[in-house]
Amino acid sequence: MLPVIALVGxxxxxxxxxxxxxxxxxxxxxxxxxxxxxxxKYGEGKAGDKAYIVVDTGGITGDEHGLDYExxxxxxxxxxxxxxxxxxxxxxxxxxxxxxxxxxxxxKAEKKVFLVVNKTDGxxxxxxxxxFFAVGFGHPLAIAAAHNRxxxxxxxxxxxxxxxxxxxxxxxxxxxxxxxVGxxxxxxxxxVNRLLGEDxxxxxxxxxxxxxxxxxxxxxxxxxxTLIDTAGVRRRKNVTQAVEKFxxxxxLQAIKDANVVVVVVDARQGITDQDLHMMTFVLDTGRAVVIxxxxxxxxxxxxxxxxxxxxxxxxEFLDFARFHFISALHGSGVGEMYASVDEAYxxxxxxxxxxxxxxxxxxxTADHQPPLVAGRRIKLRYAHQGGSNPPIIVIHGNQTNQxxxxxxxxxxxxxIKVLKIRGTPMRFEFKTNDNPFANKRNILTPRQIAKxxxxxxxxxxxxxxxxxxxx
Numbered sequence: 001m002l003p004v005i006a007l008v009g010x011x012x013x014x015x016x017x018x019x020x021x022x023x024x025x026x027x028x029x030x031x032x033x034x035x036x037x038x039x040x041k042y043g044e045g046k047a048g049d050k051a052y053i054v055v056d057t058g059g060i061t062g063d064e065h066g067l068d069y070e071x072x073x074x075x076x077x078x079x080x081x082x083x084x085x086x087x088x089x090x091x092x093x094x095x096x097x098x099x100x101x102x103x104x105x106x107x108k109a110e111k112k113v114f115l116v117v118n119k120t121d122g123x124x125x126x127x128x129x130x131x132f133f134a135v136g137f138g139h140p141l142a143i144a145a146a147h148n149r150x151x152x153x154x155x156x157x158x159x160x161x162x163x164x165x166x167x168x169x170x171x172x173x174x175x176x177x178x179x180x181v182g183x184x185x186x187x188x189x190x191x192v193n194r195l196l197g198e199d200x201x202x203x204x205x206x207x208x209x210x211x212x213x214x215x216x217x218x219x220x221x222x223x224x225x226t227l228i229d230t231a232g233v234r235r236r237k238n239v240t241q242a243v244e245k246f247x248x249x250x251x252l253q254a255i256k257d258a259n260v261v262v263v264v265v266d267a268r269q270g271i272t273d274q275d276l277h278m279m280t281f282v283l284d285t286g287r288a289v290v291i292x293x294x295x296x297x298x299x300x301x302x303x304x305x306x307x308x309x310x311x312x313x314x315x316e317f318l319d320f321a322r323f324h325f326i327s328a329l330h331g332s333g334v335g336e337m338y339a340s341v342d343e344a345y346x347x348x349x350x351x352x353x354x355x356x357x358x359x360x361x362x363x364x365t366a367d368h369q370p371p372l373v374a375g376r377r378i379k380l381r382y383a384h385q386g387g388s389n390p391p392i393i394v395i396h397g398n399q400t401n402q403x404x405x406x407x408x409x410x411x412x413x414x415x416i417k418v419l420k421i422r423g424t425p426m427r428f429e430f431k432t433n434d435n436p437f438a439n440k441r442n443i444l445t446p447r448q449i450a451k452x453x454x455x456x457x458x459x460x461x462x463x464x465x466x467x468x469x470x471x
Contacts, residue, residue: 003053005022005055005082005084006085007055008086009059009099010089011059013089013119014146015088017118017145018143018151019054021145022045052155052159053253055078060076060101079106086154087115088116089115090118090119103136114157115137116141116154117132117143120144176226176342176345177257177260178225178261179230179287183272183274186295187294188229189229191292191328192229194328194334220338228258230251230255252281255285260345261288262289263275263282263291264328265291267296267299276314279318286425287390288423289424289425290321290324290340293325294328296332297327320423320424320426321423322340322343322422322423344422348388350419352385358383361382364414370407373399378403379397379398380395380396386429389424391424392427394429395411398433400431403430
């Protein structure tokens with residue numbers, strides 16, 4: 001799962017400015033006055049090949065009342081749920097009583113804390129950080145967030161120092177990671193308990209029972225699995241509680257962390273717009289997917305027919321996925337889902353040698369050649385695999401940027417059919433090879449020059465003779 005970094009400090013020390021630098025966005029409102037940030041704001045960032053999530057928080061002073069108290073409470077909650085904390089102080093103002101109060105709370109929280117001295121532009125960094133050694137969080141790190149000075153080294157130092165950020169090392173023994181996602185109260189936790197065969201997570205007939213993503217490793221028929229029970233995701237306008245906002249972030253993290261995502265839909269309510277948004281997000285992340293229509297028991301034949309018609313009409317973009325009509329409460333149809341999960345995982349992690357993919361490309365183009373562009377035939381020369389989970393096929397040729405969408409779709413459908421891909425999206429990339437003779441002038445030999453002159457002389461003679469015969 002992506003590491004979460006919380007930005008905390010007293011008001012107006014530059015937390016939102018640093019948030020925008022870390023996420024390379026302007027999502028956080030920045031102004032030279034305290035109290036601008038009230039709610040926690042989440043964003044994604046990346047340093048090299050390591051991604052992370054940043055949480056911007058409101059300022060803490062210790063004497064909050066009313067709205068300020070709610071802001072401070074959200075900030076303290078962000079500390080509890082973070083993997084690392086950037087404790088930001090003002091290098092120009094020196095140590096403030098509120099800084100000492102925050103420092104005491106961070107010591108009790110036992111989190112990995114990085115003391116960040118901001119606003120050091122125009123100052124000697126060694127002098128600016130000297131007072132802050134007394135705070136007791138090791139060597140302070142000097143930055144100037146407004147000028148993007150020292151921010152990159154700060155993130156690299158943090159990610160290198162945090163434990164358990166190597167995803168491969170964390171998950172090498174976890175087996176197939178299955179995330180159970182969906183709207184609130186569709187039966188996700190009930191399905192988790194049924195898949196495990198025990199009451200492992202709390203189930204209650206009220207939306208919002210599950211708030212955090214729960215990772216449950218287990219083994220079935222010699223195969224290792226890790227089930228991830230997630231919080232339900234509602235429409236953004238209906239999300240008001242701070243804890244629910246963080247729960248949604250955890251759910252989106254779990255989707256990216258999984259190999260296979262089981263999207264649970266309440267069959268009695270049909271396919272809703274929120275279900276479509278969730279499936280689209282899963283598809284955009286490239287994860288293998290299985291659709292489980294829960295609460296299928298007790299529905300009339302007319303209701304079942306209507307739901308199946310909705311699937312054909314609204315879920316055409318998921319034609320590669322397996323659909324299961326289940327009852328998590330009674331267990332009907334649940335056991336059959338493992339076959340689809342295993343199939344989707346194997347297809348998502350499959351490896352194909354370059355010669356096989358190239359031969360397949362040749363056979364496909366032989367049956368139906370690419371079209372002509374400006375009188376020249378588009379040539380697709382070879383194909384190779386560019387990645388897994390999701391599988392990526394890279395096709396090289398000339399003028400590939402001129403390939404019509406219809407022909408690209410033809411190639412994709414043929415590859416998926418021949419390679420028997422099921423349960424996972426498949427991505428294709430087209431690359432145009434550079435012409436080694438481009439911008440190179442052909443230098444003729446003396447013999448070629450003489451031949452060219454003879455040909456031109458012959459053409460002139462023939463042209464004159466045609467004119468003479470015409471007269």
